Amino acid sequence: MRKKLNLLFGLVLIISMIVLTGCGGSGKSGEKNPYEGKWVAVSAQMMGMSVSIDEVFGGDFEFEVKNGGKVSFSAGDTTGNGKWSVEDDQFILSIEGEEMVGIIGKDIISFDNMLEMGVKVIFAKDGTDAMDPALYLTEEENAVIGEWAAESVEELLGDGPQTSMEGVDNINDALRLDFKSDRNVTVIYKGEEIGTFPWSVALGYCSIESENPSLIVMINDDDTLKVDYSDDDDYYTFHCVKSDSE
Numbered sequence: 001m002r003k004k005l006n007l008l009f010g011l012v013l014i015i016s017m018i019v020l021t022g023c024g025g026s027g028k029s030g031e032k033n034p035y036e037g038k039w040v041a042v043s044a045q046m047m048g049m050s051v052s053i054d055e056v057f058g059g060d061f062e063f064e065v066k067n068g069g070k071v072s073f074s075a076g077d078t079t080g081n082g083k084w085s086v087e088d089d090q091f092i093l094s095i096e097g098e099e100m101v102g103i104i105g106k107d108i109i110s111f112d113n114m115l116e117m118g119v120k121v122i123f124a125k126d127g128t129d130a131m132d133p134a135l136y137l138t139e140e141e142n143a144v145i146g147e148w149a150a151e152s153v154e155e156l157l158g159d160g161p162q163t164s165m166e167g168v169d170n171i172n173d174a175l176r177l178d179f180k181s182d183r184n185v186t187v188i189y190k191g192e193e194i195g196t197f198p199w200s201v202a203l204g205y206c207s208i209e210s211e212n213p214s215l216i217v218m219i220n221d222d223d224t225l226k227v228d229y230s231d232d233d234d235y236y237t238f239h240c241v242k243s244d245s246e
Contacts, residue, residue, distance in 0.1 A: 041060070042124045052209075057075045059076030060075075060076070061073075100115070108123065141201050152171065215227055
């Protein structure tokens with residue numbers, strides 16, 4: 001009788017271990033789903049050109065993946081909730097009544113048509129190396145990154161390019177542009193910092209989001225920049241070269 005009870009107890013113990021192992025998936029109970037956490041939009045493209053997340057969505061765009069297939073999101077001033085799931089290595093996100101299919105990469109999820117807006121948006125897992133905006137720059141954008149300085153200047157009704165300018169001892173100090181990989185540019189005019197503004201590149205032009213001063217930047221074939229600068233008092237055209245160019 002005792003042998004039968006011992007045998008029965010042993011079978012129950014074995015079955016219990018199998019059940020517990022099966023419930024834990026990998027054998028570790030309470031293991032966090034790898035998709036749970038905050039995902040932040042780090043890149044947006046429309047018609048093959050990079051566009052500002054801020055400009056498209058009115059601010060930052062992020063969503064938080066939660067347990068139980070739930071998700072919360074914020075896009076600019078808009079917030080809400082939705083659902084998520086993973087099927088066949090694809091991330092299914094449903095928000096605002098729209099279902100979107102994302103391609104899963106290393107710490108990124110890429111949606112080709114976010115919210116039916118025709119915009120490709122890449123989200124990176126918060127706190128990972130994938131958050132680095134430099135990873136998503138186009139070849140044209142990478143060519144602009146760096147410090148630029150005026151080499152010559154032209155007045156609106158002047159006699160052509162000049163290598164000197166009233167108010168500065170060195171023509172390089174007349175206009176300096178420092179383009180950063182986070183898509184912001186610091187503008188220095190006549191030795192004084194004017195401000196830092198968002199920038200983007202499209203069709204050979206670099207758009208700087210500043211009304212006063214206004215800066216219209218054309219990327220030349222010889223890897224120089226033509227910058228039309230205007231404010232309440234001045235209007236100049238600068239020819240700029242990269243500070244590290246030979």
